[in-house]
Amino acid sequence: MFDFDGTLGMVRAGWMPLMLDMMMETLAELGPDPAALRDEAEEYVARLTGQDTYFQMAAFADHVRRLGGAARSGEEYKAEFMGRLEGWRQERLEGLRSGSIAPDELMIPGSGAILEALTASGVGVYLASGSNHDDIVMESRLLGIHDYFISIHGSAPGQPSKRELLQQLVDSGIPPEEILTFGDGRTEIEETARIGGVAVGVASDEPDCATVDPKKRRWLIDAGAHYIIPNYLEPDLMELVGGSL
Ligand SMILES: [Mg+2]
Numbered sequence: 424m425f426d427f428d429g430t431l432g433m434v435r436a437g438w439m440p441l442m443l444d445m446m447m448e449t450l451a452e453l454g455p456d457p458a459a460l461r462d463e464a465e466e467y468v469a470r471l472t473g474q475d476t477y478f479q480m481a482a483f484a485d486h487v488r489r490l491g492g493a494a495r496s497g498e499e500y501k502a503e504f505m506g507r508l509e510g511w512r513q514e515r516l517e518g519l520r521s522g523s524i525a526p527d528e529l530m531i532p533g534s535g536a537i538l539e540a541l542t543a544s545g546v547g548v549y550l551a552s553g554s555n556h557d558d559i560v561m562e563s564r565l566l567g568i569h570d571y572f573i574s575i576h577g578s579a580p581g582q583p584s585k586r587e588l589l590q591q592l593v594d595s596g597i598p599p600e601e602i603l604t605f606g607d608g609r610t611e612i613e614e615t616a617r618i619g620g621v622a623v624g625v626a627s628d629e630p631d632c633a634t635v636d637p638k639k640r641r642w643l644i645d646a647g648a649h650y651i652i653p654n655y656l657e658p659d660l661m662e663l664v665g666g667s668l
Contacts, residue, residue, distance in 0.1 A: 424588065424615070427552035427559050427577075429607035429625065431534045434515055434562050435554075436629045438508055442468055445504055446483050453490035460490075477501050519565040526566045531625060532632050533655025538571040540661060549592075550575040551585045551611065586614045593618055603664070607639065609646045616647030623663075624648030 428435050443464055450460045467482040481497030488494045495503075518524030527535070541548050548571055552559045556577030563569040576582045583591060593599055602620035604611050607627070615622040624643030628636040635653045643651060652660060 424549045424551055424585070424592070424602065424604045424611070425538075425572075426585070426604075426606035426608055426611045426625075427550055427563070428554055429531075429627070429629070430605055431530055431538075431550075431568065432559075432562055432566055433529045433531065433629065433632075434512055434566075435508070436529075437511075439465075439468060439472075441507060441511060442479065442504055445507060446486075449487055449492060450490070453487065453492045476504060480504065516562070516565060526568075530566055530568075531627055531654050533660075534566075535568060537655040537660070537664075538568055541664065542571050546664075547573045549573055549588060551583075551588050552577045553585075553608075553610070554578060556582055585611045589614055589618055589620070607643070609642065612643055612646040612648050616649075621650075622646075622648045623650045623652060625654075626651050627653050 425431055443461055446464045446468075447457065447461055450464060451457045454460050464483065464486060467486070468479050471478045471482060477497050480500035483500055484494040484497050515524060515529060519526065519529065538548060550559070550563065550572045554577055556575075556579035559577040560569070560575055563572070563575060569575070576588055589602065589604075592602055599619035600621070602615065602618065603623065604615035604620055605623045605625055606612050606615075607625040612622045612624055624640070624646070626635045626639035626643055628634050632654050635651060640651050650663065
């Protein structure tokens with residue numbers, strides 16, 4: 424089972440610089456040292472990552488008020504940011520459609536090769552994501568990986584969650600120790616470890632995706648990851664996958 428965002432696809436990667444750029448449009452005029460203000464914003468943005476975006480935006484509103492600026496509400500800032508993020512995502516998708524962006528530029532390195540190798544050796548591969556179901560179906564098509572999956576499950580009424588999909592696989596008679604999950608998020612790693620499967624944490628240093636990001640690594644190990652990889656180009660990865668069959 425593969426997670427989608429940050430595990431295979433990077434269509435939504437790079438949200439943090441986008442958020443900080445938006446904040447700096449307001450903060451830059453409120454102090455003498457823009458770089459220091461950006462560092463300060465980055466500290467609370469990073470600290471509050473993983474929770475609802477509202478909390479980052481509420482901290483931003485507090486920051487603006489502390490500097491004597493006229494702050495909008497956390498809800499308003501969140502709506503503004505989500506609108507920009509969506510515009511940015513659409514630009515990337517348009518680039519994929521027109522061919523100005525190659526699929527490999529928006530995937531963790533080696534994604535296509537690992538999916539090809541797994542399916543060629545007869546392994547059934549599933550995609551499970553917390554993102555909108557129709558979006559990930561369309562994005563996986565644009566990235567050229569849609570047809571590798573037996574089934575794709577995003578967030579939509581009637582679709583199983585990651586936890587439910589794993590349980591369905593076990594109920595269908597697959598021994599838990601033969602279930603292999605790749606993910607960059609806490610949920611899929613925890614749930615895989617819980618049922619007795621093998622969990623591989625993808626701790627990529629986006630956007631380069633060349634080395635392991637130490638913060639992500641710690642977080643994924645805490646969630647129960649058995650292995651950590653920066654991308655799918657790891658020489659030992661095929662051996663691991665082969666050994667788990
Ligand atoms: Mg993810």
